[in-house]
Each structure stands twice: as structure tokens, then as C-alpha cells.
Amino acid sequence: MDKKLLGLLACPVCKGELKLNESKTELVCYQDAMAFPVREGIPVMLATEARTLSTDERLDKR
Numbered sequence: 001m002d003k004k005l006l007g008l009l010a011c012p013v014c015k016g017e018l019k020l021n022e023s024k025t026e027l028v029c030y031q032d033a034m035a036f037p038v039r040e041g042i043p044v045m046l047a048t049e050a051r052t053l054s055t056d057e058r059l060d061k062r
């Protein structure tokens with residue numbers, strides 16, 4: 001995904017920073033422990049579509 005685009009994206013819940021995961025399939029907000037799906041390169045910034053991070057994932061801050 002375009003790095004510039006990523007820089008413009010903020011978490012819809014807390015307006016915080018999002019991090020793209022390693023497989024580039026999700027944008028993660030560690031603040032809320034939520035992961036937003038990226039479908040065909042398009043981030044889906046809807047809290048209703050987001051997945052809750054597991055405990056392990058929450059600790060995996062890189």
C-alpha cells in the first residue's frame with residue numbers, strides 16, 4: 001500500500017496512529033486493540049468490520 005496513504009489514515013475510534021501488519025492485510029490500532037481489514041488494497045475503516053486483537057497480538061508492538 002502507498003505509504004503516503006497510510007500516513008493519512010487514523011483510527012476511526014481514537015484518531016490514533018495505525019500500523020500496517022506484516023502481511024499487509026490489516027491496519028492495527030494498539031490503543032484500541034483493534035485491527036481493520038485491508039481488502040484489495042483498500043483499508044476498511046469501520047469499527048463494525050474491525051477485529052479485536054488477541055492478547056499476544058497486543059503485546060507484539062514493533
Ligand SMILES: [Zn+2]
Binds near residue numbers: 011015031
Ligand atoms: Zn484507535
